[in-house]
Amino acid sequence: MNGEFIAIGSSGYQQIMVNNLPYGIDTLSFVKLDAEGNVLWVQNRTDSFLAYSNWVTGQTEINPTSDGGFIVTGTKFSILNSVVHNKAYLIKLNTVGGVTWEQELNLATAESHAFSVKETFDGGYVVSGRAGDNSVLVKINSSGTIQWTSTLFVGQFSSTTQEHWNPSDVIQDSDGNYLVTGGFRGATYGLRLYKVNSQGVILCSQEVVNGNYTGYTGKKVKETSDGGYVIVGNVTDFTIAHWMFVCKVDSAGRAVTTAIEGNVYADLNNNCAWDTLEYPLHNWVVIAEGNHGQTYYANTDASGHYSIPAEFGIYAVTLSVPNPYWDTVCIGLGTAILDTIFEIDTIDFPVNAAISCPLLQVDISSAALERCFTSTYYVEYCNWGMADASNAYVEVELDPFLTYDTSSIVGVHLGGNLYQFALGTVERGTCDEFWIDVMVTCDTNLTGITHCTEAHIYPDSLCLSPWTGPNINVEGICLGDTVLFKVMNSGGNMLSSLNYNIFEDNVMMMIGGYNLGSGQIEDVYVPAQSGKTYRMEARQVPNFPSLLGDTIIGLALEGCRLNSNGTINTGFVTQFSNYDGNPFVDVDCQPNVGSYDPNDKLAYPVGYGAEHYIYQHTDLEYYIRFQNTGTAPARTVVIIDTIAQYLDIASLRVGASSHNYSYEIYGNGIVKFTFDNILLPDSTTNYRASQGFIKYKIEQKPNNPIGTIINNNADIYFDYNAAVRTNTTFHKIGADFVTIQLVGIKNVMQPNVIVNVYPNPFHEVATIKIEGTEFTKIEFELYDLTGRVVYQKTTNETSFNIHKSDLIQGVYVYRIVADGKLLNTGKLIAR
Incomplete structure (x- = not known):
């Protein structure tokens, strides 16, 4: 607590007998010490608090509060007409130990006890204790008024049966739930954990460990970084032996004693066994799916080993293969059966090389691009293939408003803002990194603009069967009052048309189509308004290989024309994906900042x-x-x-x-x-x-x-x-x-032609009717808002129907081409 300490203790212990029953009584003292142990203040009380009785151990607790003070709880002891009155009690102290308020918790029972108290996220408090024979959790507000009470365990206490549970500790976890642990007195001696939500509803009551002729008492519970909890306490065999225990449980309070583990390695000779020259595969992910709906994950360590703690059950165990260069022909699916305590089931995954070839990947990013300051890009590169990559290098094209300063490896300037960085040989299964310092523009009119920097690693060829289909790319150029987008096909001929969408800021303003032969380019000119961001999205053919990139290509141009005050509209580039799924290329787009x-x-x-x-x-x-x-x-x-x-x-x-x-x-x-x-x-x-x-x-x-x-x-x-x-x-x-x-x-691209689409929106059937002339071939295409073709129809009829049964509810964009020329585009809504 800022290097200081607060302590609670006894200042006057005594034992008394009431009706031939023993009671231990304390008067409390609060002491605050500095970091060197010097006393800052002491506060003594004269009233009595229960230390123990024949059936319960009294407990006091003090904890700091967010106002700099403290909250104290315990069981206040009094005798009236030879009758003992034990009452749950709270004391709120200020920063110097003075009493702000104190009060008895009215739990509507003759006997009540308080064991633990913590401040809650809303500024109130939560108390664990007993109301008579029942274990309770009590939520109170900042002034001590009870908001709700939740009964955790209904105890039994009579001349023949004594069974109750003392909830010795309560905490509030990061999700706002309350966790309670404690110990039984009576016939049941297992370790138990309760989880209660912020409204007092019990989410789970978990017997963590069965007593089996030993008695467990949880003294403290803490949340762990993995979303579980750790319980510490003591255990006894009811003779003279006592031990301390530490128990780790998951988010549902379960202590897991069984596991699935194994090794993942490159099986170079395809014999499904780990031989001397074969090597482990690091950071591959193993998945275990249980027959009770549970799913667990683990990645392999540097030695290729994984371990998945899992409770009893039957598990389907699989390996996630990151790219098609690898194959799990030895073990595609493993089965683990966990039905015995402390059992470990072992499943190894020998991975064969479907293709013995390097596969490089690059990633570039910066923590922040601070305007007028030097910022650092970090470039990570990896080889996820099964062979070394020789003479590798990365080309980095910096955003136009960034200036190269220095780098951890020599950068060769290739012109403009393009730099090349030689990597040498990148060994299989390895990753490395270098950095580039850049200076960010100081122009205050360009505050918050988005800077897009691209990294491209070479060699960038694939060893799969060569792709002979189309490969669509998009480029963009600002031409003053116009934006020029170029749709280019660097692959084989397209067999059918695809469409592109053009956005102004975040509004779709234009759609169009392209059907390009190998090497062909389609130019699309868009009038540019002041301050606006323009974006084109185009599609690849449906069976485009995922290793070559995403099925959508996107490119944004921000601020081709400045507003009259020299500024531009910002924040639209990063609303959409970069679509940089190609492992050889990574694009980092982020706005500059003044501070963050x-x-x-x-x-x-x-x-x-x-x-x-x-x-x-x-x-x-x-x-x-x-x-x-x-x-x-x-x-x-x-x-x-x-x-x-x-x-x-x-x-x-x-x-x-x-x-x-x-x-x-x-x-x-x-x-x-x-x-x-x-x-x-x-x-x-x-x-x-x-x-x-x-x-x-x-x-x-x-x-x-x-x-x-x-x-x-x-x-x-x-x-x-x-x-x-x-x-x-x-x-x-x-x-x-x-x-x-x-x-x-234009709504209709040919004179004297009328196109009607009705009803729009429609529920069952929409009719497309073309009047004014006849056509030999009419092509109707319907796209969803991602640009994917969802419906196509070719006809020579000038009136035809679209059925809702062919679609799902949503907004679509249609395109009509008549005798090879664009006739009409528009929006169609299916209800």
């Missing part, structure tokens, strides 16, 4: 609008930034991130970071990053060096329901200090969230 709060979490894309909408297929990139704001260097930084249930932790790919780290995946979706021996200086000593970050990318699980909210935060630990919790990022899964205002094109 340390120890936070960022997510890209930010998402569309205030609801942060994303599509079901959108991958997420998370940045966790940290800074040592203490007064001494931090030797170790640990980040605990519990991944949302809607994200696939097996797809996690850790990217660039400011410092060396290791990471561990465990439980049902937790990742732990550890920066050992980081020696992070405090911010007053070296502001820039006191900061750090880690970045990772993760996919959604398939078919997340529309409306799903994905929240994410992280806890940051500096040495042995309490966790610093970041802000919570959020995204909402949507489908029809983009605003559509089609402009810049």
